[in-house]
Amino acid sequence: MKKILFLAALMTATLFTACNKCGCGQECAQKCGENCDQKCEKKCERQCCNAQGNVGDIVYNAIVTRKSVRAYTDQPVDSLIIDKILRAGMSAPTAVNSQPWALGVITDRELLQVLSDTLHQRNPQMVSGCAFAIVVAGDMTKAFEGEGWSFWVEDCSAMTENMLLAAHGFGLGACWIGGYPNREKAQKIADVLNISDRYLVLDVLTMGYPAEDPDVKDKWNPEAIHYNRW
Numbered sequence: 704m705k706k707i708l709f710l711a712a713l714m715t716a717t718l719f720t721a722c723n724k725c726g727c728g729q730e731c732a733q734k735c736g737e738n739c740d741q742k743c744e745k746k747c748e749r750q751c752c753n754a755q756g757n758v759g760d761i762v763y764n765a766i767v768t769r770k771s772v773r774a775y776t777d778q779p780v781d782s783l784i785i786d787k788i789l790r791a792g793m794s795a796p797t798a799v800n801s802q803p804w805a806l807g808v809i810t811d812r813e814l815l816q817v818l819s820d821t822l823h824q825r826n827p828q829m830v831s832g833c834a835f836a837i838v839v840a841g842d843m844t845k846a847f848e849g850e851g852w853s854f855w856v857e858d859c860s861a862m863t864e865n866m867l868l869a870a871h872g873f874g875l876g877a878c879w880i881g882g883y884p885n886r887e888k889a890q891k892i893a894d895v896l897n898i899s900d901r902y903l904v905l906d907v908l909t910m911g912y913p914a915e916d917p918d919v920k921d922k923w924n925p926e927a928i929h930y931n932r933w
């Protein structure tokens with residue numbers, strides 16, 4: 704009998720601990736009940752944390768404090784962080800889940816210098832002095848025919864913003880340099896990086912630990928918002 708009671712207590716404790724990741728375990732444990740497996744736990748955790756405002760505030764703060772940073776220190780960026788930034792990019796929504804993209808990661812200093820000479824930015828250090836750059840390209844074999852063709856631009860833009868936000872979240876500075884629809888510029892970038900005509904370069908993102916701290920621009924404009932009918 705003692706053994707059974709002990710086992711029951713242990714099971715309850717395990718259930719509670721498994722569902723207690725964000726401090727509202729009891730509620731989670733009640734919702735999941737016997738089905739408190741990893742999937743249920745994750746779902747509960749998300750619901751709890753969202754309800755508590757933790758995730759919302761973190762994401763919101765990251766979004767509203769992001770800014771373009773165009774000067775970087777020499778500090779190298781860990782490859783695990785780069786990997787997470789790329790994963791954040793590939794988590795973006797895409798039309799019909801087509802994921803019409805390819806990414807290039809440039810860490811080679813000579814190549815960054817050549818790219819810098821090609822891109823002619825106002826601050827040339829921005830490209831030659833970044834820790835690494837990411838090239839976002841649309842994969843034309845995955846672009847839709849006809850009217851939906853330009854969805855790749857939207858998809859790759861969503862990917863781009865995801866990566867800028869992830870970089871910001873990891874304490875990096877970053878800046879978006881446009882390619883397409885400037886076809887000449889997109890082609891110049893492609894030529895430097897041996898990118899075949901299967902791809903169209905949408906942008907280059909320069910990233911690194913910030914060596915400047917520009918102000919966040921206040922873009923809030925309630926006049927641009929229309930509730931219900933315009």
Ligand SMILES: Cc1cc2nc3c(=O)[nH]c(=O)nc-3n(C[C@H](O)[C@H](O)[C@H](O)COP(=O)(O)O)c2cc1C
Nearest residue numbers: 769770771772773824825878879880881882919920
């Ligand atoms: C499509 C696009 C192209 C851009 N191209 C450049 C660029 O070539 N050089 C640059 O320094 N910044 C570029 N930017 C960054 C913008 O200048 C910047 O986002 C804008 O001034 C707003 O500032 P913020 O990012 O700090 O909010 C580009 C941004 C976008 C979305």
